Amino acid sequence: MKLKSFGKGGIHPNPSKLTSGMPIIEVGVSSEIRLELAESIGVPSRCIVRPGQTVSAGEMIAEAAAFVSAPVHSPVAGTVKRIEKVRDPQGFWREAVIIATEHIETAVDEVEAELSPRTQEEVDALTPKEIIDIVGDMGIVGLGGATFPTRVKLSIPEGKKAEIVILNGAECEPYLTCDETIMCGYPDRIVAGCRLIMKAVDAPKAVIGIEANKPQAIATFRRYLKGCDDIEVVKLRTRYPQGGEKQLIKAVTGREVPEGGLPVDAGAVVDNVATALAIYEAVYNRKPLTQRVVTVTGPLLRKPGNFMVKIGTTISTLIEAAGGLPEDTGKVIAGGPMMGKAMSRLDAPTTKAISGVLVLPKSMSGRHPEEPCIRCAKCVSGCPMGLEPYQMMNLSIMKRFEEIKDLHVLSCLECGCCSYVCPSHRPLLDYIRYAKQEIRKLPK
Numbered sequence: 001m002k003l004k005s006f007g008k009g010g011i012h013p014n015p016s017k018l019t020s021g022m023p024i025i026e027v028g029v030s031s032e033i034r035l036e037l038a039e040s041i042g043v044p045s046r047c048i049v050r051p052g053q054t055v056s057a058g059e060m061i062a063e064a065a066a067f068v069s070a071p072v073h074s075p076v077a078g079t080v081k082r083i084e085k086v087r088d089p090q091g092f093w094r095e096a097v098i099i100a101t102e103h104i105e106t107a108v109d110e111v112e113a114e115l116s117p118r119t120q121e122e123v124d125a126l127t128p129k130e131i132i133d134i135v136g137d138m139g140i141v142g143l144g145g146a147t148f149p150t151r152v153k154l155s156i157p158e159g160k161k162a163e164i165v166i167l168n169g170a171e172c173e174p175y176l177t178c179d180e181t182i183m184c185g186y187p188d189r190i191v192a193g194c195r196l197i198m199k200a201v202d203a204p205k206a207v208i209g210i211e212a213n214k215p216q217a218i219a220t221f222r223r224y225l226k227g228c229d230d231i232e233v234v235k236l237r238t239r240y241p242q243g244g245e246k247q248l249i250k251a252v253t254g255r256e257v258p259e260g261g262l263p264v265d266a267g268a269v270v271d272n273v274a275t276a277l278a279i280y281e282a283v284y285n286r287k288p289l290t291q292r293v294v295t296v297t298g299p300l301l302r303k304p305g306n307f308m309v310k311i312g313t314t315i316s317t318l319i320e321a322a323g324g325l326p327e328d329t330g331k332v333i334a335g336g337p338m339m340g341k342a343m344s345r346l347d348a349p350t351t352k353a354i355s356g357v358l359v360l361p362k363s364m365s366g367r368h369p370e371e372p373c374i375r376c377a378k379c380v381s382g383c384p385m386g387l388e389p390y391q392m393m394n395l396s397i398m399k400r401f402e403e404i405k406d407l408h409v410l411s412c413l414e415c416g417c418c419s420y421v422c423p424s425h426r427p428l429l430d431y432i433r434y435a436k437q438e439i440r441k442l443p444k
């Protein structure tokens with residue numbers, strides 16, 4: 001059977017899924033947790049605690065500051081030590097709440113005693129609006145890396161109609177296996193989360209899209225969904241960036257999202273499988289989003305794995321859990337090798353956006369020297385958005401931003417396929433990102 005896939009471009013990097021099939025390991029609680037206030041792609045949340053105040057596990061410490069914003073909750077019981085700027089993994093200063101966790105044991109017990117899960121009858125009685133409000137109040141954001149507040153995604157604009165929910169289980173980035181791990185471990189909870197999304201957006205059917213290189217995850221869901229006719233598992237061709245929102249919609253429905261449009265313009269609502277799991281936890285177990293599974297991996301790591309991590313735990317704690325930083329380390333990346341970002345600080349906190357920590361040896365960290373463009377057009381044929389990367393880079397060098405805008409640069413996914421295929425090792429994506437930043441500053 002022909003596997004479903006998107007239309008244009010794409011690449012086949014080595015999957016390097018070193019941690020596939022490994023169980024989830026819980027990372028212990030650090031003595032200090034650092035919670036950034038900018039945990040979503042929207043407006044940073046507004047701090048509602050003060051130094052010296054004690055907080056419970058699951059307590060909101062910062063509220064949403066706008067419609068496109070998400071609250072932040074403490075994953076631990078403890079005392080607010082400071083509210084200050086800390087460096088994020090890329091070295092930028094971010095406002096954060098620092099919590100000391102000394103009194104954790106007693107406080108966690110107290111809080112857990114207060115939390116009684118909702119029964120199925122109680123969940124069934126929730127209205128779509130009540131589900132969306134819970135998702136918003138529990139600080140849920142897209143866990144595929146975008147951190148778009150899920151409340152906003154589930155609030156379908158007036159006049160639009162969601163026909164299908166697509167759960168993104170593609171996990172097309174090399175090395176990452178956090179989604180595969182939860183798909184194999186919690187199919188029941190992910191499907192329950194999917195049904196909550198379907199109810200919230202009033203969509204009659206759903207599809208779980210999984211790349212063909214995760215046969216265990218596909219088999220797990222197919223077994224679990226046997227006899228079910230409103231949720232289907234779709235096996236996707238292994239091809240990067242299959243997990244891009246627009247690529248996934250194209251693969252599953254055959255429809256294109258119009259330029260500048262939303263997935264719902266193609267009748268779809270797309271959420272990551274990890275987001276569906278977080279929705280399940282929020283609605284059934286009343287748990288805010290305070291932890292996630294992170295793949296910590298790399299060819300030289302002694303104990304790579306999939307770790308359940310409390311948000312706010314430092315990256316260095318994660319690397320220690322995976323056996324410590326190897327001597328020959330050349331680069332540490334937040335996320336996967338294609339769309340991830342190099343880290344400059346390992347004392348930075350884990351955020352809701354971080355799905356992986358990739359430790360690369362020096363031999364895999366350098367860049368090849370850049371050579372002149374030979375006009376081979378490989379970057380054009382590799383681009384899943386049908387753009388002209390070589391042209392956009394040339395214009396970006398010349399700072400001709402209005403012209404790059406006309407080449408639809410804002411549709412660029414920043415997937416990196418163009419840089420990956422270029423035989424001249426031209427830093428296409430670097431210049432495209434720069435152009436996008438400059439265009440956003442232009443007068444409208």
Ligand code: SF4
Binds near residue numbers: 383386412414
């Ligand atoms: S980074 Fe942008 S321009 Fe390059 S291949 Fe991806 S979508 Fe196309």
Ligand code: SF4
Binds near residue numbers: 421
């Ligand atoms: S792939 Fe590289 S060498 Fe080929 S056209 Fe694009 S920029 Fe030029």
